[in-house]
Amino acid sequence: MLNIALPKGRLGEKVYSMFEKAGFECPSIKENNRKLIFENEEKGVRYFWVKPSDVSIYVERGAADIGVAGKDILLEYRPDIYELLDLGIGKCRMAVAGKKDFTDNPAKTLRVATKFTNIASEYYAGIGRDIDMIKLNGSIELAPILGLSDVIVDIVETGTTLKENNLEVKAEILPISARLIANKSAFRFKSEQIEEILKKMKEQIEND
Numbered sequence: 001m002l003n004i005a006l007p008k009g010r011l012g013e014k015v016y017s018m019f020e021k022a023g024f025e026c027p028s029i030k031e032n033n034r035k036l037i038f039e040n041e042e043k044g045v046r047y048f049w050v051k052p053s054d055v056s057i058y059v060e061r062g063a064a065d066i067g068v069a070g071k072d073i074l075l076e077y078r079p080d081i082y083e084l085l086d087l088g089i090g091k092c093r094m095a096v097a098g099k100k101d102f103t104d105n106p107a108k109t110l111r112v113a114t115k116f117t118n119i120a121s122e123y124y125a126g127i128g129r130d131i132d133m134i135k136l137n138g139s140i141e142l143a144p145i146l147g148l149s150d151v152i153v154d155i156v157e158t159g160t161t162l163k164e165n166n167l168e169v170k171a172e173i174l175p176i177s178a179r180l181i182a183n184k185s186a187f188r189f190k191s192e193q194i195e196e197i198l199k200k201m202k203e204q205i206e207n208d
């Protein structure tokens, strides 16, 4: 059995349909229930839904052989895994955002709220800017509105969340997309099945 960790939520459905098209379908996954694990013995696959930010933990520790994780998570947590393929879905950007009327005063320490403290530290170190890091776990956009921070470092997809909260992008840090990742030893011991999936997914991307 090949154990596959899928990111639960928006991205997960798209990811599963790529596996399905690759010939590794598992019809029971489409049943509307709260089960977390689905198997297709004939195809030799077992899928499970995990929180998107946890996929790389399952893969790194071998509870999953392969999985799909956002580049943001891979850069932030630097798991010891193989990154096999950019799937070209779940595209968004990591950006600095703030209130429209905010302008940075280089004489002051910049207060930055984010979930992505490693990405943010690296970005500001790279431009030589002193910051005061405020680690949050969600609804990051609230921070500059309530004066908790000057700016945020967060994911921007459509830009709707920023717009509806009167915030704007101040700087782009990185483009992000979903990556197929593999556990290092599974990549050796289950190489046939993994290579097959990799090949089929590459074909799908090329034909898109």
Ligand code: PRP
Residues within 6 Å of the ligand: 137, 138, 139, 140, 141, 154, 155, 156, 157, 158, 159, 160, 161, 162
């Ligand atoms: C992410 C991100 C933004 C939003 C951006 O949040 O943190 O809030 O999506 O998307 P948009 O540009 O299309 O509006 P997510 O829904 O992942 O939840 P979070 O609050 O836990 O970060």
